[in-house]
Amino acid sequence: MTGSRPDLVAAVVFTVAVASLVWGISRSETYGWSDGSVLILFAIALSFGLLVAWRSVHHNDPLLPAELFKERTFTLANISTFLYGAAFSGNILNNVLFQRTIWQFSATKAGWFSVLSPITVAVTSMIVGRKMASIGYRRLLISGPMIMASTVMGSVLFLHTEPSPWFPFLPLMFFLGIGLGATFPALSACTVLRLPQNRFAVGGAINNTFRQVGAAVGVALVVTVQSQTEGINGFRNGWKVAICFALAAAAVSIFQPNKANQTA
Helix, strand or coil: CCCCCCCHHHHHHHHHHHHHHHHHHHHHHHHCCCCHHHHHHHHHHHHHHHHHHHHHHHCCCCCCCHHHHHCHHHHHHHHHHHHHHHHHHHHHHHHHHHHHHCCCCCHHHHHHHHCHHHHHHHHHHHHHHHHHHHHCHHHHHHHHHHHHHHHHHHHHHHCCCCCCHHHHHHHHHHHHHHHHHHHHHHHHHHHHCCCCHHHHHHHHHHHHHHHHHHHHHHHHHHHHHHHCCCCHHHHHHHHHHHHHHHHHHHHHHHHCCCCCCCCC
16 A cells, blocks of 8 residues: 555564574474474474464555465466475576586586576577467466476486486486476466556565575475485485476466466
């Protein structure tokens, strides 16, 4: 509302909730999931998250306007963004750590062999942005995460302790970029697809928040899982976590519309 103060209390509470969740995941690496301090951190995250939800319903200018989440397309897009953000960030970090640790690449060499994916993302995103309406939102939001899950499974199956950066690593990074480039523009579009124009900005901001929170959770969980097992098997377990997040993002998007004027 014009003239009202934004809910700064909810912003602080939300930050504490996310920090507690990530800290709890990270702390479980050392102390285990059943440790008392880990459970307390998860309880704080849950309690503060519920408090933010309550304030979103009752505050005049809420951090997360509840009425926006009544639109199913918006809600599903944000859930999928959270899951896909976790898959994307966790996988990217796992790839770099794998090259640095198992293949013993320098930071520069690992960076050069990782650059193909973001270049492919940029090109694919431009193409998808122009053809999104004709291809269909749901098709992109399912096929993109499925392509990512397939390429990450390729990392599990075909990357070994012997360095093989030219093949199959670079082809896998190429197809990973296609999956990412097909998904992120469609997620952004679906976020505001059914919102009134005066809510586009806040809708986009909320979507970015979900992406960043998903990234934080994904990185924490992948690193925690990866560190539980020594050697290459630890990295394979980290990739499997990313695969699960990507498949979950695709599953959520089954209920998205394919065209702007269609229901799911």
